[in-house]
Amino acid sequence: MPHTHQLEPERPFHLLDLPTQGKQFHPDRETAESEFKAYRKEFINLQSRLYAEGKQKLLIVLQAMDAGGKDGTIRSITRGVNPQGVRIHSFKVPSKEELAHDFLWRIHTVVPAKGMIGIFNRSQYEDVLVVRVHNIVPESVWQPRYEQINQFEKLLTDTGTTILKFFLHISPQEQKERFQARLDDPRKHWKFSVEDLEKRKYWNDYMAAYEEMLQRCTTPWAPWYVIPADQKWYRNLVITRTIVDTLNRMDPRYPEPEADLSGIIITE
Ligand code: AMP
Ligand code: MG
Helix, strand or coil: CCCCCECCCCCCCCHHHCCCCCHHHCCCHHHHHHHHHHHHHHHHHHHHHHHHHCCCEEEEEEEECCCCCHHHHHHHHHCCCCHHHEEEEECCCCCHHHHCCCCCHHHHCCCCCCCCEEEEECCHHHHHCHHHHCCCCCHHHHCCHHHHHHHHHHHHHHCCEEEEEEEEECCHHHHHHHHHHHHHCHHHHHHCCHHHHHHHCCHHHHHHHHHHHHHHCCCCCCCEEEEECCCHHHHHHHHHHHHHHHHHHHCCCCCCCCCCCCCCCCCC
């Protein structure tokens, strides 16, 4: 059985002990890439059934440090999928209007509808991560959010949404290399912000904030997966496989036709 990298509710762990290297789980990159392509084909097929069925919803949450691979993951796993059935939302620094509401307001308006797959590039979790590390609001405000998020996710799952949450776990060394690659390539400069270097100085604080939120927000209804993400090929394989396994369990079916169509021949 391949490793799922899924956290268990209530089971303590140290984030620093969890691997960022996928190589040890799958030493053979070439085989991994062909397995990934096979899973992606299956994903395309299952997504088409989910959309046609129009009943269930799947929400995929991606969190990571800067340069952790959120954009790349979205690009590679959604290739070939019917874009009509997938909505991707990237959550940035909240607008004035968003800040005038509770922190889940902007999230709730874009959760997936029936038949849809929603992918979140960052999410409600920023409100217990960046917000906590940089003291954007006092602890009395962010502390209750873990439970508020759990209850929000409970509402979503109780009403027909399946939730998958992936933390793309990279090492500080890997982040350094990816930042440098962005700096060295003018076509990647737009992806780099000086703030990213500022945030990098808070690496340990971020890891502590991630560890606590992964611990407190791994629930039976919405578990976290901590994906070793230093090797993109391993990351892509595990995430696509997890999505496929999940969609297979959801078992979406093409709806029955309204009438018996088998004898109909179009003559003109
Ligand atoms: P990027 O993902 O590179 O486009 O950057 C988006 C930025 O928005 C990141 O620096 C996030 O930390 C920040 N961000 C996202 N959500 C929030 C939030 N709720 N509060 C503060 N900053 C946020
Ligand atoms: Mg960025």
